[in-house]
Amino acid sequence: MSEPIVRLRGVRKTFWRDREPVPVLDGLDLDVPEGSFEALMGPSGSGKTTLLNLIAGLDRPTEGSIEVAGQPIHQLPEGALARWRSETIGFVFQSYNLLPVLTAQQNVELPLLLRRLPRAERRKRAETALRIVGLEDRTQHFPRQLSGGQEQRVTIARAIVNDPKILVADEPTGNLDKGSTKDVLDLLARLNKELGKTILMVTHDPHAAERATIIRKLDKGQLA
Amino acid sequence: MIPLSYNVRSLVERRATTAAAVLGIALVVFVLSASLMLVAGVEKTLGGSGEPDRAIVLRKGSDNELSSGIEIGSVPIIAAAPGVRSGEGGGLVVGEIVVVAAMEKLGGAGMSNVLIRGVAESVFRFRPEVRFTRGRAPRPGTDEAAIGARIAGRFRGLEMDRTFELRKNRSATVVGIFEAGGSSFESEVWVDVETIRQAFRREGMVSSARVRLESPAAFEAFEEAVEQDKRLGLEAMREIAYFEKQSEGTATFIRVLGSGISFFFALGAVLGAMITMYAAVAHRQREIGTLRALGFPRGSILLSFLVESALVAVAGGALGSLGALGLGAVRFSMMNFDTWSEVVFSFTPTPQTLATALGVSIAMGLAGGFLPALQAARLRPVQAMRE
Ligand SMILES: Nc1ncnc2c1ncn2[C@@H]1O[C@H](COP(=O)(O)OP(=O)(O)OP(=O)(O)O)[C@@H](O)[C@H]1O
Ligand SMILES: [Mg+2]
Secondary structure, eight states: OOOEEEEEEEEEEEEEETTEEEEEEEEEEEEEETTOEEEEEOOTTSSHHHHHHHHTTSSOOSEEEEEETTEEGGGOOHHHHHHHHHHHEEEEOTTOOOOTTSOHHHHHHGGGGGSOOOHHHHHHHHHHHHHHTTOTTOTTOOGGGSOHHHHHHHHHHHHHTTOOSEEEEESTTTTOOHHHHHHHHHHHHHHHHHHOOEEEEEOSOHHHHHTSSEEEEEETTEEO | OOOHHHHHHHHHHTHHHHHHHHHHHHHHHHHHHHHHHHHHHHHHHHHTTOOTTEEEEEETTOSSGGGOOEETTHHHHHHTSTTBOEETTEEOEEEEEEEEEEEEBTTSOOEEEEEEEEEOTTHHHHOTTOEEEEEOOOOTTSSEEEEETTTTTTBTTOSTTOEEEEETTEEEEEEEEEEOTTSGGGGEEEEEHHHHHHHTTOTTEESEEEEEBSSGGGHHHHHHHHHHOTTTOEEEEEHHHHHHHHHHHHHHHHHHHHHHHHHHHHHHHHHHHHHHHHHHHHHTHHHHHHHHHHTOOHHHHHHHHHHHHHHHHHHHHHHHHHHHHGGGGOEEEEEETTTTEEEEEEOOOOHHHHHHHHHHHHHHHHHHHHHHHHHHHHOOHHHHHHO
16 A cells, blocks of 8 residues: 555644643544545544644644655644645635635635736636536636535635645535535545545535545544 | 735725725825925915025014014115116115004904015016006005905905005005915015005115025125125025025924824824724634635735735825815915914925825824734634634
C-alpha cells in the first residue's frame, strides 16, 4: 500500500473552558490512504469537527504529530499554514459559508485570488468547476437566489477550483433535503472516483456514510 | 487580495449604517472645507488687494490705515522720493483718509462698521483696476459716494441712488457701484477726501499715502528715503505686504476656529466609523472565518477592512466637499479684526482645500477602521465560523 496521505500520531486535543481542561481527542493515531472516501461518525460532541479541523490545518493539536500530503503541519507557522491550506485542502461546510454579496462565479474564484493568475484564466477555471458541479447556468446568481442543494454545489465548486488533493466536508448534507443530499453525495463520490480526490466526510446520516469507502467511528476520544 | 467589490457590496448591503458613517464624515469635511475655503477667500480678498508696484506710507508704528495719521505736508515729500513713478504734475501719489462709520446691517443683523475712504479724483487713475458696474465716480467737493460691489445692498442706504449717514446730520448719496478685482476695496465706501476731512475733522492730515513705483524693485530705495527723515516719522511698506498683514489676524482666527470645530467633530465621526466597522466585523465573522479557512492571510483581512472603512471615508469626503463647493456662491460678511470693519468674503475653493479635505477624510476612515480591522484579522477561523 502507498504512503498514507494523512498520518496522525498520538494526537491529543484539549480545550480549556473556565480553567477546566476539556479533553476531546486522546492520543489518536490515524492513517488515511490516498484516494479514499472516508466517513467519520460518532455521537455529538465526540470531537469529529475537532479532528477534521486538525487535519485541515485550521487548528493545532495540543500534542502529537499531523502529517498531511507529506507536510508535517503541526509545526507550520500561521502564514505558511494558511498558504498550505489554500493549496492542499478544499472545504465543504454544513452551512455552505458562501459570501452572500458575491455571485456564484465570484465565490468560486475566491481561492484563485491567492495565486498569480490572469483574470481570464481565473474565470475559465471557475467556470470549469461550476460545470463539474452542474451549475454552469447559475454563475451570475447570488447565494440567496439558489436552493440549499445548489449553494452546497457552489461550495463544492469553490473547494475543488484550486485542485486540492483533499476535500474535508463537515456534515455536508446536514441542512439538505433527500433529493439534494443524493445530488451532493453523488457529486462527492464522482470527485473521489473520477478526479481521485481524497475525501474526509463527517456525517450523522448512516445512508450518507454508506457512500464512503471507509467508515470510522469516533467515541470517547478514540477511533474505533 | 480580497476583491473590492466584496467591500462595496457589503457596504451597500448595510446601507443604513453605512450612510450614517458617511454622513458623519461628510459633516466634518464640510466644516473643515468651509473654513479652509473661507481662509482662502480672506487671503484672496485681503492678500489679493495689493499690487507689486505700489507702496503705502503710514505713520511709524501704525499697523493699519485707520490708526495712522500723517501730515498733509509730507505727501509732496513722499511723492518726490526716489523710485516714485512720475505722473502729470509730479509723482504718482494719493493721500487718503480712512475712517469707519457704524451702519445698520440689512436683515436685522444689527450695526456694524463700514470702512469709509476719502479719495481724491486721481484715485481712479492710480487704481486702474477699479471699474464702475453702475453709475459713476463721485465728484470732488460733493456729498456723493461710490460703494464697493460687495457691500452694495448689505447696509441700509448702501444702494444705488440712496442716501446714508456718514455721521450724524451728514448724509451722502450713492452715485456709483464699483468692482476692484475681488479685493477688500469692494467692501468700502469712497467719498471725496475733502468732504471726509470736513465731516470727520481731519484738517491737515491724511491717513496714508500710496505711491506708484517705477518698478517693484524700486521699493528699497523709496523705503530708505522715506524712513530716513526721522522728523517725518514715516514707515513705508509694499502694498502687498501691507494687505497680507491685514489678513493675518482674520485668517488665523478662522483657521483656528475652523480646525478646532473640525477636530471635535472629527472625534465623533471617527468614533462613528469605528462603531460601524466593529458592527460590520461582528456581523461578518463567519465570512471572515471562511476567508481565513480558504487561505487568505491575516494581512488580507486587515487590508480589506481598512479599505472598506476608507471607502466610507472617501464617500463622506466627496459628499462634504461637494456641499462645501456649494458655498462658492455664498458671500460671507465678517469683521476684519485688523480694521474693525466689515469685509465681505467669499468661500474660495482651491486645489489645496480639496486635497486637504480628501486627505483628512481618508485619515479619519483609517483611524476609525484600524482597530476593527485588526480585530477582524485576529479572529481565529475555527471560532469565527462557529458563530
Ligand atoms: N473552542 C472550543 N473551546 C472549548 N471547547 C470546545 C471548543 N471546540 C470544541 N469544544 C468542545 O469539544 C468537544 C468536541 O466538539 P466537536 O465540535 O469537535 O464535536 P462534534 O463531534 O463535531 O459534534 P457535532 O456532531 O455536534 O458537530 C465538545 O464537547 C465541544 O464542546
Ligand atoms: Mg461537528
